[in-house]
Amino acid sequence: MGASRVVIDSISSLGTYVKDVSELRRNVLTVKEMMKKNGCTTILISETAGSGMSRFGVEEFIADDVILLHEFLSKGEYRRGISVRKMRGSAHSSRIYQYDITRKGFAVYPKPVPF
DSSP states (O other): OOOSEEEEETTHHHHTTOSSHHHHHHHHHHHHHHHHHTTOEEEEEOOOOTTSSSSSSOHHHHOSEEEEEEEEEETTEEEEEEEEEEETTOOOOOSOEEEEEETTEEEEEEEEOOO
16 A cells, blocks of 8 residues: 555554453554554554543553643633653653644644643
8 A cells, every 4th residue: 555654543442342451452562563564653543541541551551652632621611732641762741732723733832731
């Protein structure tokens, strides 16, 4: 196919067809290695459950990077936030920054969200 980027939305749906977490981990690792072997940058989208970073608790250990999208209430309005929880081999901010999706694309604002 010649793809250089692949998005799987959502990796969580794979978990509904798998009997145990270790099997899910093996399946996600297989997908990751297959994409890496073919030179693809892969984005795996996973929903969260409760306060964790992923639904099944294995996705964030397999991934090289973990970016979380947040929704928070500020002055009676819901706002969007983004944070980097993991970036293998790189120092990064652990703060939450507000973002918007505009006609020009994805805009992240430079000041962290005050809580």
